[in-house]
Amino acid sequence: MSNSPAQDTLAQDFVAFAVESRVLRFGEFKTKAGRLSPYFFNAGLFDDGAKLGRLAEFYARRLVASGLQFDMLFGPAYKGITLAAAVSIELARLGQNKPFAYNRKEAKDHGEGGTLVGAPVQGRVLIIDDVISAGTSVRESIEMIKAAGATPCGVTIALDRQEKATVTTATGPQEAAESAVQQVQGQYGLPVVAIATLADLMGFLDVQSDAALVSARPAVQAYRQRYGV
Template sequence: MSLSAYQTEFLQLALDHEVLKFGEFTLKSGRKSPYFFNLGRISSGMAMRALGSAYAEALSVSGIQYDMLFGPAYKGIPLVTAVACAQAERGIDMPYAYNRKEAKDHGEGGTLVGAAPRGRVVIVDDVLTAGTALREAVRLLKDAGAEPVAAVIALDRQEKGPSGLSAVQEMERDANIRIIPLVTVQTMLGYLAGGGADDATLAAIRAYQAQYGVSP
């Protein structure tokens, strides 16, 4: 499997900062996963800069046309800021906004902060699980008169939910937006097979995907 440079750099960043860990982890679904992915482990300036650059490159490669960025509270707030800064380094001054979870009843008020939502909007978030935050972001943007067209996320677990579809597939169907992952589990496996994980770990992830993964 051929990986883009930004995917390789992102996966190495994930390993270096223990965003990606191996073992046995109980997920919210109750499943026992052989790997765990926590983007909250990115907690330094240099690491966040590298992460923002990876997101910006994924957006560039996707070819999607958009007018602004939006970060759902809470994890999407530092992410959207980092991506906007990465775009600025490329000479693209992209406006962005984010939301509060609690409406502010003084000052400027409301739940939205930053640029006024307008035009075609890309939502920036970490990992799509239940999709609650992303669905709320879609609703907020539409209510504000903007058009959410895509969401860029770090990882697509490619894992079946109760409907038989993955969270990404459900979101694309229900919200009619495109989901752009930096990497998928299959991409991750391709990278790890090059020495990022031992044979037992690779076998465990492949077995897990065989049981719970969606069809390619």
């Protein structure tokens, strides 16, 4: 889905918020794929009421602007649980009251039992997560949603890193031509709605005067040229 100018502003505001909150940091970080990334986005650091509330506002505004139609939110454990709850609150505040559900990692054998918690999983279900790294969480969510008799209709994330995914082969990990987001879109035919992308992050760095942010830009640009899609 293309970004309109208003959505670009939303993305820039989100990147600025993530940097101010120290959720988005610059330096040298090793990714799950073994790459040395010049930036790190850790949504687990949206860890107080004010930050989580603002994060939910960004998700909700992006979803409303996207026009994506969905009946409920599904948050994969663990980060998705908080996100689904917070964003459902914000959507209700905007006049779109949506139920939400999530999974627990271990099936419960007492009480209501099972692995799914919250509203009944039915209709068009939107999966919410922080990022798509390997797509494992999305695949598992799709399976759970379908097993419940519902229809996965899309995925929403905070940041699309727009970098080549890694695939495991007989000879070891290999670089894919596509990003994990593109793989999800291609394999499952699901739209992925991101609050911001690596391109938005670069746009943010382009207009900064802070010395630390200015000095971070060349490394991010080089990383994008090496691994970007």
